[in-house]
Amino acid sequence: MSSQRSSSVPRGDITPVQQMIASCSGAIITSLFVTPLDVVKIRLQAQRNPFPKGKCFVYCNGLMDHICVCENGISKAWYKAPGHFSGTLDAFIKIIRMEGIRSLWSGLPPTLVMAVPATVIYFTCYDQLCAVLKLRMGDRSDYAPLLAGAVARVGSATVISPLELIRTKMQSEKQSYRELSAVIQSALHNQGWRSLWRGWGPTLLRDVPFSGYLAALHLYCKKKKCPNMSNTCLSTCIFLFQFASIVTLPFDVVKTKRQVELGELQTMKLSTQVSSSTYYVMKRIVAENGVSGLFAGFLPRLIKVAPACAIMISTYEFGKAFFRRYNQKKQRVT
Template structure:
């Protein structure tokens, strides 16, 4: 859990910009009703400010900010909202990450051993199947918490405002609305995990043969995790863009105060992104996602393998002393 906390602290601000960049250029500009309210947008979030008669709002109104890249997003977000905003959504991220990691890694090990030793299957496809199924179970359980985290990062909402958003969405669309974005999340994470474990086992076996070791060392696990994580992240990035866009739609109508209609189908959203931005739009946020995923996968798998080896050795020593 300590290594998980450190990883989340380091990677969350990169995830924040990756959630921001794919969506920021596609926010709709609603027609403002003839009231005392108008929309103020700084490129990251939308607010409705009420100005009294005769009061000037120009002192705090700014032109919407656009991010030209990851570094530009870091600088402008820090300057406009402070360094702490880069870790926006940390509590639900930690609440989500711990059970997701426990479910994911435990299910993978159990399924892999079941397929290999319990059912007698052999071949390189075993990590692919076990990784995909274990991720499917994890994302199904954790999807509502990821939706909350993404919403908190995309819009600066207080917990009470976020609660209102969720309640209105549940009242309008039912409890299944909490799993909004599950489809593209599954399309992103299940292939990602399948590709990740498939490549990880291959790269790890190759490195073990190259360095003539029977068991992977920390550095071998770290290298194999980084390589396989980067490859899987690039191949599944379009689904991550779709997932982020769909989750940010939660409560958009209530927050903006205007009717905003969005397509709900994953393929409709993909076609819309292609029409607006071409294939580059499907790979928006490429750099921050790879920068986040590659080291995160490397840290998680290397510490997991090290911890598993450590406790296996400790249990073996305990059994030998007992005999």
């Protein structure tokens, strides 16, 4: 019986369950480490400027103090919106000062909940699809990682989209679970279940090309340049990851805008079709904030990519290597 069980796993290979375990550990560690950067990124992407460039020149007579914060105490002063963040460091300082350091981990529960299925679905589907496609594509098997990465990301992004919406709403502003629940119930009542997948389109535009490209890059580096994922290769991958994250950042901004607007459009009694198009949202962002608005949250996203990718790739590869050695040892014994 033991020899039959061990023969079900090809020599040197690992089971899907072992792939899931290897991927989950990295996902949990990554979520704990980079959540503050996610909070800051989403705050920068979600904030609105009530005045051109965030300021207006008015007389400082006290009449506007309930709306704006006077930057100096003279009779004429620049006013700017309270809570407006001028940059990444400013956002960190103001969030900690006004809401406490725990706010930097807002949305951590849904982040942890979504990290497990997202990572399990992506990495497991990627490895399984890649193996199948290589057998079927023959001479064109070099394209297998690209296609497998894209298909795996579509599946994982679709499954976790409602959880990502909840996380984005929690990280965009300080609110209780009761307030969030009321917003979601209102959206379900007015728009149906499809409202839970708000921002799904730009999410795919952000993640699918990114994942397909990174999957092919990762496999190339591992096989052609550094079979053991050396520090040099890992550094090269991280650098290219950062480049890919910058290119796809505008879609991340659109995704955040779409998800943050859940419940706000009903409150303002505006049509929910106002911002249903990714292209329209991009045009609106450029009109309000210029082209730079499409790259809001640039620095925290850039900083996040390096540790996130390093932890995920290293942990996943270590986990697979561990289980591969374990299976080989078990097969030799049996």
